[in-house]
Amino acid sequence: MKACISLTLFLISITAGWTAPEVGKEAPEFELKGHDGKSYSLSQFKGSYVVLEWFNYGCPYVKKHYSPEYSNMQNLQGKWTAPREGKPKVAWLSIVSSAPGKQGHVSAHEASELKISLDAKMDAILLDPKGTVGGLYDAVTTPHMFVIDQKGVLRYQGAIDDQPSARVASLKSAHNFVNETLEALMNGKPVPNPVTKPYGCSVKYKSNWF
């Protein structure tokens, strides 16, 4: 029954064209199970900033950001989720929308192991094997980043930075959009680049293959 509903919702979300989340509008609500078995919903984070990161540990572009040489993603996660005096909280949720049997798919147990082995600092790895939430957000690549403000409004969606290369060395000169967006939001300034073209491997949804 749940599968039916999710699939229908997923199909509706893809076929209804203009339902892709728009920057400036409220971000779609969702609820997913995390790597720790707990349930996570977007609404429970109202009052904090939320960063959504589409994740696939097998994708070379994700590997670039997690590579021990720079630990780019881990550092980024750590920087923003660390509790800071007087500063608003930021929740970092990594979502895996890979279907079972496809690259990147993990069970809750595997996800926990991965988090430890990568020394990753996201608040939770959320499991979306049916691709419902991926479809809801129209996530097309891994990584694909979304930044939601304290009121639940989507303020950024797109690439993690401006270097769409798989070479680790490209991180050196990369300009990070998540940093740029969060810094602007927290200082009350307008977001310089609210929408960018995301890069990475395609999200390994159930109904399509790349």
Place this chain on the structure above:
Amino acid sequence: MLLFYLVCPWLFSSEDFTILKEAHSRVRLLAEHDGLSAGSSSKLALQILLEEGWHAYWRNPGDSGAAPIVEWQLPKGYQVSDLNYPLPHRIEMGQLTAIGYEKELLLWVDLAVPQSEELHRGELRKIQISAEWLVCKEECVPAFFDETLTLPVKEESAGSQTSEVFTPLRPLETKRGSFEVLEKELLLELPVSDSSLQMVDLFPFPDLPVSVKKPVFERGVSQIKVRIPLMSAKPVDGNSARFLAVFEDTKTLVKIGFLYEATEQTETLAWMLLFAFLGGLLLNLMPCVFPILALKFYGVFQMEEAEKKEISRAQVYYQIGILVSLWILAGALILIRDAGSSAGWGFHLQSPAFVSFLILLFFLLGLGFLDYLTLPMFFPGSGLTLMSKEGFLGHFFTGVLAVVVASPCTAPFMGTAIGFALTQDALVTLILFTLLGLGLGFPYLLLGFFPSLAKFLPRSGPWMVQFKQFMAFPLFGTCAWLFFVLSSQVEGLRVSSLLGCMVLLSFGIWVFKSLRGWMRSLFLILTLAGLLGLGSVAVKPPAPGSVSKDTLWERFSQAGLDRHLLERRSVFINFTAAWCITCKANEILTFSSDRVQQYLKSSDLVMLKADWTNRDEEIGEFLRRYDRAGVPLYLFYSKGSKKARVLPELLTPEIFLNAVQP
């Protein structure tokens, strides 16, 4: 792997290729020539072969994937063009679309070897490539390739061992298009000249917030309308939205691509309608048309009071004459455009036969004004009473005549309106030409509907005869100018033979008027024979390239332009034609001025002249790209830039120098 050798016989040996097993690719870096010659350009190519089932991406990879990233490390002074891609395919996977290549991908650039290498013959040069491309099947693997090519500097280089890989490589032809941003989609209008080409796909360049799904095409008469859904609220750069349009030749089934640079449509139809009308109105003041108008008013004065009521009918016939002729002209232009040739206002002046005809026509009209011959047909009221039947034809033909004599002239506003008209579909073109016609006929129309206005005209008297005769001279002046046009189209002998024709014509008229009986017939026959003889000499088509040498200007060609741009030189292009008065004015005012001459002496600005006096496809195509149906057009490319800046039609030394000085 064996399949590769069987399928691709042009592969020489597997040693040439680097095998990237994990990335499912085989790759090699190729050079077109076996050496580097000073001042020349040579191609370099990265040839990538993909394993069955795997694909790589175009510059816009589509919904996901990644475009290839290629970086070069070149010896000092060398320059490389932007990366060129082969025509991609659409790879649809579920609800996502990728744009890329299966089996093979050949990326290439043009390498410009500096002139200074002349002094370094025999030396070796290292060219390094650092390439990255993404290969995907279901999962994706990035491929990395870093390689160095070493080539000697040679006096003359021969083709390399793999030079045949380069023979079919050509950069994409660029065309201009326009777009409108609608609520949720982009409406793109792309002009198409060749009716044998069918558009099969359209790919947006990266950075455009549009969907990459195959869009809906609507084929119009001379353009294709495409509706593309907008993907986000991100604004589209009004200055340029680029698309790769893939066409298929319906006969040969060969695919060809064009790069369309579209700019936002800011000129609304409403403005163009106004411009067309104003242009037509102002055309009445041009030396070609003014005598006709003057004579029509003169005809009004000649009429008796009772006949003045006939004016409104007369002006309707006159207006009809104008409109019918303009519609025929517009129709001809549309047909020519659709047949693939480039045509613009003034295209008929490219035919020496027509120019000769106009010269004779103006000459005869002038003679008529001088009362040397009577022209009852064309000027009702110029001495003969109005008869209603004759009246219709007479006024109708006066209208036709007005359009014919207007053709060498162009008025302010008119150029813009017509230029715009010819980039639109047939209906819009006809509407604009109609408004031009209404503008042209407007003064007489006013008189027709408000005959009381005639009271404001000076009362008739003997001065009117003098005025009519005076009007002959602007007509002769137009003749002289048309001779100038003709002289740059055909050689002196033919021009003289036309003059001879005019002498014979004048003689023939005298014969007709003054002689009688057999003498008259005899001389008329002789005159006619002479006319035919001289006439045939005068109208033979011109030999191409018979333009005189110019030290300031270099002759324009697409290849020449590309070469100058690759060498990173600033280029100024002057699109002109012998019949274009504005062009001549600019030539005198600006290009021949001391300030500009002084500047040009010390700068390395390349001055190209594109002379459109005689039909030239290359020039016509270029003009169309900039939405211009005719000349003048002034373009300035600053050092090495690919986009040209369009300068205003009326140039002054200030405007010119401000634009070209860095």
